[in-house]
Amino acid sequence: MEKKPKLRILLCAPRGFCAGVVRAIDAVEEALKIYGAPVYVRHEIVHNKYVVEGLKAKGAIFVEELDEIPDTTKPVIFSAHGVPKSIPEVAEKRQIFAIDATCPLVTKVHREAEFHHQRGRQVLLVGHAGHPEVVGTLGQLPKGSIFLVQTPEDIENFQPADEANLAYVTQTTLSIDDTRSMVECLTKRFPKIIGPLREDICYATTNRQEAVKRIAASVDAMIVVGSSNSSNSQRLKEVAERSGCKLARLVLRADDVEWELFADISSLGITAGASAPEVLVEEIMAAFAERFELVVETVSTADESVFFPLPRELRPENAV
Structure with a gap:
């Protein structure tokens, strides 16, 4: 054999x-x-x-x-x-x-936008057009009071009613680095713009991106387990590439792995987007185990213990 x-x-x-x-x-x-x-x-x-x-x-x-x-x-x-x-x-x-x-972290962004609107500020939303989260956040305020900016050019071209009366919020699943550069552009163009008390990028997005950054340059390839329409999964792939990984792929199931690309690697990083179940990570690792003798090491950058209760209507004391 x-x-x-x-x-x-x-x-x-x-x-x-x-x-x-x-x-x-x-x-x-x-x-x-x-x-x-x-x-x-x-x-x-x-x-x-x-x-x-x-x-x-x-x-x-x-x-x-x-x-x-x-x-x-x-x-x-x-x-x-x-x-x-x-x-x-x-x-x-x-x-x-x-x-x-x-x-609840998206709801926090909605409330921030509403807070600024009530105080007469125009709100800029940093995000990706068409993403459901962005559609939802834009839909919190009347038309003409919240504006989507996706690029530094969008910021340069934006003409506010009053430069001293602006605020910004961001999509929760963006790249940390991209968002940082957009915020720098915003504050440079509009020095008086008001930002969130705590950044809007969610803890899970931050933690998963930091873990990828930790290992990306030290592996031959990286697999991000997740769906192509998942914003946070797409950002993980981009972060891996920017952090020095020469081959990064977003994969939903083991059947989607392009095996010819991974034939000659000796090290592989694996992560999963925030909407990808662990069973899919296990499935993909099992597929690699059929082709390679695996030596597995976990690289941990944060401990997560965040818990959100069910919507009120579904809690035992309220369910009909």
Whole structure:
């Protein structure tokens, strides 16, 4: 029997599910237990195809808009990314029982934007156009009072009503370094702009990026376990590349690994986006174990103990 080549695996920690994702998935599962199938979910509860398919199998029905939901007594759950204010308003008009599974850290950004608006400030949102979290944050304020900036050019071209009356917030899943450079551009162009008391990039995004930075330059390749539509997973791949890793790939399942690219490596870093379950990390490692003799080492940069309780409607004392 041919001897397998050795492969040193550096496993990033923390990786995978964050507290907001756990809360959102638990919300769907708890609603299914309490109210029975089907339970409706507006948009993917988190950006991971494996998770979404698993919840579909249990009786969750995913829709993009509320008008796809028939008149029903069954609940509809809003995803972890948050929704514009108009969505709960529509749900209330249609007497739809809505449960908000927005990540509390996204809700914090919504409240910051509202706070600044109430004080008459124009709000700039640093983020990626079209991402559900950005759509939700933009939808917290009236049109014309919050503006998306994606690049330094957007900042240069922005013409405020009053340069002394500006504030900014950011998407929670951005690259730490990209956001830092955008904030520097904002404060350089608008010295009086007001920022968050605590930065908006979420703890899980920060921790996962720091772990990738720690090992990226010391491995031949890096695999980020996650979905292509997951912002935080895409940022992990970018961070790996910027930090010196010559080959970085975003992979959902073992079947998606381009094995020819990894044939001659002797070291591999593995991490997972905040919406990727550990079972997929294990699946991919098992696939590598079929081809290599693995030597696994965990590289930890932070301990995470954050916990968010279920939405109020699903807690035992309030559930019907």
